[in-house]
Amino acid sequence: MNVENIYTIIKEKRSSIIILVIFFFLLGGFLIYYFYFRIDESELNKLASKIQENKVVNKYISGVSFFREETEDVITYKGIKSYQYTLSSLAENDFEKTTVKEKYIVFMEIAKIIKEESGSTLIKCGYKKYCDVSQVQSYIMEGETNSYSFDMNTNEITHSYINDKGLYLSEKLSSAGIPNKSNGTNTSNNTSPRLEVVEKSGNIDGNYIYVTGAIKNISDISYTFVEIKVSYFDDSGNILDTDSTYLNSSDPLMPNERKSFSLMTQMVGQKYTKYKIQVVNYNVD
Known part of the structure; x- marks a missing residue:
């Protein structure tokens, strides 16, 4: 094998290595975009x-x-x-x-x-x-x-x-x-609902607080569109934020029935160390 042949082999291998480097560079860029920058819908x-x-x-x-x-x-x-x-x-x-x-x-x-x-x-x-x-x-x-x-x-x-x-x-x-x-309307019935918070827990994960719980209807009537409000406080009892969700829509919460809810809220500025759960809206079915 002469010098010219050796030089040709080295040149071909170098070209292959360059192509592989470019391929893995592009593949790495694609994977970084796919897992870290792309919006996954x-x-x-x-x-x-x-x-x-x-x-x-x-x-x-x-x-x-x-x-x-x-x-x-x-x-x-x-x-x-x-x-x-x-x-x-x-x-x-x-x-x-x-x-x-x-x-x-x-x-x-x-x-x-x-x-x-x-x-x-x-x-x-x-x-x-x-x-x-x-x-x-x-x-x-x-x-x-x-x-x-x-x-x-x-x-x-x-x-x-x-x-x-x-x-x-x-x-x-x-x-x-x-x-x-938006207008703070309470309910279509002037009496207070007999809806009891029978279970609750709050967990912080990063910048979010997850509140879960269950509401039981301890009355003899049914309720629809039950809105749950969660108020968040600091250690001194100062209110920091509020959020809400609906326990149900048109499907009624029957007497003695309980239903679970969950709410995820992004914490702004500081940790939300305390919270309070309230029923703020409902319709009598």
Whole structure:
């Protein structure tokens, strides 16, 4: 074997090594992006399928999907990022003919499914990433100019449409007996509910506090749309934050029945060392 042949072999091996180095470099970059930087929407897709299969929902709603609100700022707190998402769907024309309360029941069923998965509107979607589903949007099938949106934070329904004069209007819908977080309305019955907190626990994991518990109906009547409020305090008893969730929607909590709930809240500024659970809203069935 002469020198020229040896040089050719070395050159070919060097080229192979360079190609392998480039390949592993690109592969490493792809894996880093896939596991650490990418927004993983697989859980949202599973959630969309679960919502679509719900009998209360699919009577009026189809085409359920999640999309990111690109115009909204990404919220970052101690390395954890939160991305704003909206649940988009198509509503049958008959949905518009339903009462406000019937619309509310459908939207509350969607909210219930979302919150049952994670305890809040925050869905884990990657390494130190959460997708915050803050709004449900349903477009009437006859046109995207007519839609209903449900705010997951205030429980308000907004109807947006174009009137006969071609003006785009938005109006908030309200109905007697529907709980509304924004106005502090309590209940449709003036008597205090006999709903007892029979089990509770709170655990801190990183920047989040997880509160779970159970409510028992110790009365002889049934309750729907039972809203649970959790207040958070520091060691001195100063209130730091509040959060809430619904124990049920239109499915009644029967006498002597108990039902579990869970709530995940992001702590801001400091640890939430104490908490208090209250029933703040309900309807008598």
